[in-house]
Amino acid sequence: MFTIPEFPALQEAVSRATEAEIVQALHSERPGLAGLAALLSPAAEPHLGAMAKRSGAITSQRFGRTIQVYAPVYLSSFCANRCAYCGFSADNIMERRVLTFAEAEREAMILHQRGFNHLLLVSGEAPAKVGVDYLEEIALRLRDRFAALSIEVQPLATEEYARLFRAGITSVAVYQETYDREMYKQVHLGGPKADFDYRLESPSRVAAAGMREVGIGALLGLSDWRAEGLALGLHLAWLRKQYWRTGLTVSFPRMRPAQGEFKPLQPVSERNLSQMIFALRMFDPDVGLYLSTREEARYRDGMIGLGPTRYSAGSCTAPGGYGQEDAGGEQFEVGDSRSLAEVSSAIQKKGFDPVRKDWDAVFQIRGDGQQAA
Structure with a gap:
């Protein structure tokens, strides 16, 4: 079972890095956890340009010039949890909706007609x-x-994840939100999500069920982002060792305006976010890194080729929002509202190829014994 060190210990580890340790990590093929701590440290900030260059080179070497594009489909805004930071929190008075099967299918096909072949189903x-x-x-x-x-x-x-894998789901994202146990208690006020340890063990259950890919992440703005980055590295390394056949991804959701008007407790700047992305790319060259439409178009365009390998586009966070423009009940406000064509154009202008088709799927055997489409 994966266990996380006490958060103050993680904060201490990223605060004591020396210049020599940072330089060593920058020039190391695999920096390791000590190197990751050094790259996340305040002392590494003057090296951000070198980190960007190194991160970009590794990304090009491992992923070529491709960036996968996808879109979310929000199925429901109902929630049993009382999370202080979330627009879907049960405490918020808002329009709630769960899509019927026909409505969900219609939303998906709208995106299919727009050119999407990768969907993230969210609720x-x-x-x-x-x-x-x-x-x-x-x-x-x-x-x-x-x-x-x-x-x-x-x-x-685990058995429920296995059942969904047989039905055609190939990837699951389960974000811890924060690895700071004390902060976790403060912002998760009620509901099943208040169980820190059960959530922490979820990626392991996903991998044990045979899912092709599992994604982890922390909601940036709740606690010390540097320590969160080190915690993500620890979790990533443990999953990599225990479930080496499972693909791994990391997301970097920064807090966005949402109903309830919760303000970030520890704001994270674009410069901070960049340092975190570059550090994790150097730490794990093969991990998929997401940069979603939470971020502004200007920033996302500037990060093309420097670390992230997956971009969302044309996103709506309200159930039914693709087919009904005035659909209420969004989870949060998006920062980049551009269409798939516009995001793809921006990617191509940087000399990269926006991938809309997962060619590996032909090798994927579903639980029913059939090849995936």
């Missing part, structure tokens, strides 16, 4: 509204029309 954490039966039916309806289907929903049991 608030309300098993009574969006349970395994519901998710399985959605997957069965969509799996032969899309190259890849991912989910970001409530944590599930």
